[in-house]
Amino acid sequence: MGTDSPGHTPDEVVDCLGQRCPLPVIAAARRMPDLPVGAVLRVLADDPAAAVDIPAWCRIRGQEFLGASTVDGSPAYDIRRAR
């Protein structure tokens, strides 16, 4: 996970800090249908399982995982709605 700022601006941010998996993945799945295709959703999640489960969810659901970064000291995962 990089400590640099991510290279894109999210259209939406969901804060799942303090939540345990699968809650961050569920939050991403709930939010995604409201976004237009091409929009970027950022999930803030500090459960270590999110680092695996969010990219895995993107693969299963055909969404584009853009990468992980650190935002204000918290792990952040960016997803682009692909479909």
Added chain:
Amino acid sequence: MNQPSAYFDAAAAAPLHPVARQAMLAALEDGWADPAKLYSQARRARQLLDAARAAAAEVLRVRPDELSFTTSGTAAAHAAVLGVLAGRRRVGNVLVHSAIEHSAVLHAARRHVEAGGVATSVPVDRVGRLDLDAWSAAVAAPGVALAALISASHEVGTLQPVAEAARACAAAGVPLYVDAAQSVGRVPVPEGWSVLSASAHKWGGPPGVGILVVRKGCRWESPYPADDREAGRSPGAPNLPAIVAAVAALRAAAAEADAEAARLAPLVERIRTTVPATVPDVEVVGDPVDRLPHLVTFSCLYVDGEALLHALDRRGFAVSSGSSCTSSTLRPSHVLEAMGVLTHGNIRISLHRDSTEAEVERFLAELPGIVADLRAEAGVVGL
């Protein structure tokens, strides 16, 4: 709630084989003395220990003097890693291991690193198979003292390319340690290794017995304070009744292995194909073909692993999980992590000689409703 219980966690501990129970009772009568002493009771104990060693060596096709009994599979794994690293420290201080080793091996690796050594982790692919190119490059690097590879993943069942990995090690002059805990007594372990460990309660022996094999020509130095038991490889008086029982179970399991594999593999295949067809949003993980015959793992999207484990337990199913919420560290399984597959809602089913088709059918019949109820409770239906 008066369901018959179906125990599906043989990969943690298989039920005691009936011959192990008989052998242990006999050895408790006959083999309680210290086999190192010089009187008749001790000589009888020594005979039992020697016979057990010879029988285990025959099953593993090694020399008896290469085989030591340890106090657990974990102790054998620790001794394998730390003993070879100590014996070969003049060669170098690098340990190469796969990313999916058992935690016993990874904890030994951490000890090595804390003592100033180096550990290189080699990745696996999406089905949990070792990256052979990365492995070959890693073992050929300067200063490698030992390479460690699990024979088959204890979490997802994928058989590892042990023979190819061993060839890469041989070409680099590096001894290979194989943690064969999930294979011994069930499937053949390919040749080419220098050190092997196994664990009796995985094949139907009692807990508290491990096996460590160090082939002739492989340098091994005890990481423990000096003790001459078990060729200096496992300190303390051996638990002879448990060892005798473990070896009786090993012989029986090895003799039954082909028939059991032929019986259990279709049940595992049935789980692998039925669960994704009857439960929405399930990811079955591990290699579909090159796999252990008795073990299958899958993850249910949006389901809490701990809740699933408890729901299954209430219906009489004992299973294991690699989800973070079920671990004492609250971290997900490092094996699932290395594969890049879903870690939540994870279930591992591992069958054994008492597992029946009826138990598997009952599981397959009840799982869809159990998962649906959990998803309804969590409000995640249709996501």
